[in-house]
Structure formats: structure tokens, C-alpha cells
Amino acid sequence: MKIALFPGSFDPITVAHVDILMRALPLFDKIVVGIGINSSKQGLLPIETREAMLRELFKNETQIEVQLYEGLTVNFCRQINASYMLRGIRSAADFEYERAIAQINQTMLPGVETILLLSKPEYSAVSSTIVRDILRNKGDVSPFVPKGTLPYL
Known part of the structure; x- marks a missing residue:
């Protein structure tokens, strides 16, 4: 079974993340979206919110599994x-x-x-860092995040 880990903080997940993930689905039997927990870093969204958001977003994708992990990403690769x-x-x-x-x-x-996929040109400027900044300043993030995530933001 070909299992891939798509690791990140997903704080928040963006349309660019979703695009990479959906384009990668045909390459693997299963993709685990691993939400990394970094206790030394304060995220904008609580880890529980990020987990709920991703689980809801991918609930109909049988090849995608959402898991939290802490520590080295390579150790989590071993675990899964x-x-x-x-x-x-x-x-x-x-x-x-x-x-x-x-x-x-x-x-x-x-x-x-490691498999690197190039983002589509229309997503090359979209990053979680920029989306967090827009959120902090009460801006409209709807063009940059998947539609199903807006209630969590």
C-alpha cells in the first residue's frame, strides 16, 4: 500500500493545500494529512479547530485520513x-x-x-501566513480558504 504523509500546521488550510492534496490522490492509496503540534509555537487557530476543520473538509474522501502528531515528522512517517x-x-x-x-x-x-508538487500559478501567492494576517486584521479570507472552512474561521 502506497501511503503518503502530507504534513503541516494547516493554520489554516488554504485552497493551495487542498489543490496539492487532490492532485496527489491518484498517486497514492492513502494520504495522511498530519497536523503537526509544535508546543513552542502559538498558532492562530487551536489545534482542535484545525483538526475538526480538516476532518469535515475531507469526510467524503476515503483515501484521506487526518491525524495529529508531535515530534519529528520522520518518526510519524514510521508510525503510520x-x-x-x-x-x-x-x-x-x-x-x-x-x-x-x-x-x-x-x-x-x-x-x-519526498514528493514535491508545484502549486498552480493562481495559488503561488497563497500561504497560511498571509491568510493568518488577513484573519488577524478582520479581512475577507474567502478567496484563499476552502468554502467548508469558513464557519471555523
Whole structure:
């Protein structure tokens, strides 16, 4: 069984995340959306809200499973028997960052391959960081987040 982990904070999930995930579905038998818990980092949305939002969003997708995890992502890959890590990239800067992480992960867990999918051009400016800033300033995030997530925001 080809299992991929799509890790992130998803604070909040964006249309760009969903696009990467849906485009990756045909490549794997199962994709685990792993919401990383970082106790040293204060998120905008509580972890329980992010988990509920993603579970609701993907409730009809039998290939997608949502799980929380803490600690090293490679350890979570071991735990769920993932052989792939899925990441989206929007820019050359994203590529350089993801390349470095993928190489470190490859050294720590050689059996896991990182798959990088390019974002569609219309999503290249969409990031959780920008969406959080819009939310903090009471702006309209509806063009940047999946429709089903608005009640959570």
C-alpha cells in the first residue's frame, strides 16, 4: 500500500493545500494529512479547530485520513508506515527550503521519499501566513480558504 504523509500546521488550510492534496490522490492509496503540534509555537487557530476543520473538509474522501502528531515528522512517517512525504512548492525559495528538509529526512529515514508538487500559478501567492494576517486584521479570507472552512474561521 502506497501511503503518503502530507504534513503541516494547516493554520489554516488554504485552497493551495487542498489543490496539492487532490492532485496527489491518484498517486497514492492513502494520504495522511498530519497536523503537526509544535508546543513552542502559538498558532492562530487551536489545534482542535484545525483538526475538526480538516476532518469535515475531507469526510467524503476515503483515501484521506487526518491525524495529529508531535515530534519529528520522520518518526510519524514510521508510525503510520508512510513511504512518501508530500509537499507543495510555490517558489524557488520554497524549493530550496523543501530540498534541504527532504535531504535531512532522507538521511534520517532513507525509506521515505519526498514528493514535491508545484502549486498552480493562481495559488503561488497563497500561504497560511498571509491568510493568518488577513484573519488577524478582520479581512475577507474567502478567496484563499476552502468554502467548508469558513464557519471555523
